Amino acid sequence: MISSSVPGQDRPANAPRRGRPGYDLASVLAVAVEIFNERGYDGTSMRDLADRLGIAKSAIYHHVTGKEELLRLALDRALAGLAVVTDRARALPAPAIERLEYLVRGSVEVLEAESPYVTLLLRVRGNTDVERAALDQRRAFDRFVAELVAEAVHDGDIRPDADAMITARLLFGLVNSIVEWYRPARHAGAASLADPVCAMAFDGLRTRRPSPRG
Amino acid sequence: MISSSVPGQDRPANAPRRGRPGYDLASVLAVAVEIFNERGYDGTSMRDLADRLGIAKSAIYHHVTGKEELLRLALDRALAGLAVVTDRARALPAPAIERLEYLVRGSVEVLEAESPYVTLLLRVRGNTDVERAALDQRRAFDRFVAELVAEAVHDGDIRPDADAMITARLLFGLVNSIVEWYRPARHAGAASLADPVCAMAFDGLRTRRPSPRG
Numbered sequence: 001m002i003s004s005s006v007p008g009q010d011r012p013a014n015a016p017r018r019g020r021p022g023y024d025l026a027s028v029l030a031v032a033v034e035i036f037n038e039r040g041y042d043g044t045s046m047r048d049l050a051d052r053l054g055i056a057k058s059a060i061y062h063h064v065t066g067k068e069e070l071l072r073l074a075l076d077r078a079l080a081g082l083a084v085v086t087d088r089a090r091a092l093p094a095p096a097i098e099r100l101e102y103l104v105r106g107s108v109e110v111l112e113a114e115s116p117y118v119t120l121l122l123r124v125r126g127n128t129d130v131e132r133a134a135l136d137q138r139r140a141f142d143r144f145v146a147e148l149v150a151e152a153v154h155d156g157d158i159r160p161d162a163d164a165m166i167t168a169r170l171l172f173g174l175v176n177s178i179v180e181w182y183r184p185a186r187h188a189g190a191a192s193l194a195d196p197v198c199a200m201a202f203d204g205l206r207t208r209r210p211s212p213r214g
Numbered sequence: 215m216i217s218s219s220v221p222g223q224d225r226p227a228n229a230p231r232r233g234r235p236g237y238d239l240a241s242v243l244a245v246a247v248e249i250f251n252e253r254g255y256d257g258t259s260m261r262d263l264a265d266r267l268g269i270a271k272s273a274i275y276h277h278v279t280g281k282e283e284l285l286r287l288a289l290d291r292a293l294a295g296l297a298v299v300t301d302r303a304r305a306l307p308a309p310a311i312e313r314l315e316y317l318v319r320g321s322v323e324v325l326e327a328e329s330p331y332v333t334l335l336l337r338v339r340g341n342t343d344v345e346r347a348a349l350d351q352r353r354a355f356d357r358f359v360a361e362l363v364a365e366a367v368h369d370g371d372i373r374p375d376a377d378a379m380i381t382a383r384l385l386f387g388l389v390n391s392i393v394e395w396y397r398p399a400r401h402a403g404a405a406s407l408a409d410p411v412c413a414m415a416f417d418g419l420r421t422r423r424p425s426p427r428g
Contacts (some may be wrong), residue, residue, distance in 0.1 A: 200388075
């Protein structure tokens with residue numbers, strides 16, 4: 001579902017570039033995101049990145065203008081994945097509860113496919129313009145989720161006592177918490193977590209016994 | 215339910231101490247946790263702490279031996295709260311599903327009562343002995359949760375397709391995600407999140423309609 005190319009870049013990641021062989025922009029970006037997630041964006045210097053890559057800083061500047069462009073490219077990659085899912089959920093000709101479940105399922109799949117990028121997105125603090133723009137997009141996403149919850153409550157498909165904003169936060173708190181323990185290498189080939197997440201959130205863990213009033 | 219005193223300290227927090235008036239150990243600790251959560255433990259120096267408190271570093275050393283003792287006291291406070299809930303859940307003469315729900319509810323209440331301390335606990339990386347000891351306790355807690363889930367599946371109270379470890383992780387991912395947006399000042403007087411969390415996790419968001427087979 002999610003393109004493996006890097007959105008927002010000027011040239012395809014695999015196009016020939018100057019610089020040391022073996023490091024195209026996508027590889028540099030992958031390593032940058034790894035270090036950002038380990039040390040925090042603020043705590044990472046271009047020197048740290050060059051050391052990890054084993055190349056000169058100047059070789060990195062062949063690819064990007066600096067650290068903030070790496071952050072923007074990385075966040076764009078996570079946000080692009082979520083934007084695809086959001087657009088599809090919005091357009092789905094189905095009740096709000098089904099669009100909501102589609103959005104949760106798709107978000108878990110993006111998180112699994114792009115886990116380092118989504119991890120970075122979730123840790124953004126808003127210290128730079130790039131971070132603030134990403135936070136704005138996260139907030140718009142949260143509002144969309146809350147709207148779907150409110151509509152599903154109105155439809156009678158979600159319990160009437162559910163507060164839309166709290167429910168939206170808990171639902172995506174559940175989804176986003178996966179980055180704390182999900183490791184792509186370890187979970188390769190394992191079933192997606194979309195099923196257990198949706199089962200818990202929408203139907204609950206408790207076995208549904210025949211209703212006494214049924 | 216949770217004592218407001220600081221477990222693990224040598225003297226009660228309110229006992230008279232040397233040092234500048236207005237800063238007892240509990241106040242120093244509260245400010246330390248605030249800065250640790252803002253900048254990370256590794257990124258905080260005793261100088262940062264002294265500057266925030268507006269006192270000399272030596273005045274902090276009246277209270278503690280250093281930064282790591284502050285970390286230990288702070289983590290102990292979060293862990294002590296969770297230990298009380300865990301012990302009670304373990305001792306409860308009730309089926310596993312009810313002990314699990316008690317544990318979730320109690321953990322949410324600890325998180326609400328001690329949110330900066332629990333936030334710090336959840337961000338621990340394991341770079342020092344104090345952090346590694348806290349991580350060990352978190353892992354023991356996770357195992358206990360997974361055991362309760364497995365027992366509840368065995369009892370037929372949790373859906374048989376639920377994987378115990380994944381379910382435990384999702385359940386406490388949901389609980390722990392609250393620290394990302396819960397602000398004690400803003401939520402003061404609001405209803406506890408324990409109800410919406412348990413409603414979502416155990417019964418699901420979806421309205422339970424009469425079973426067609428009922």
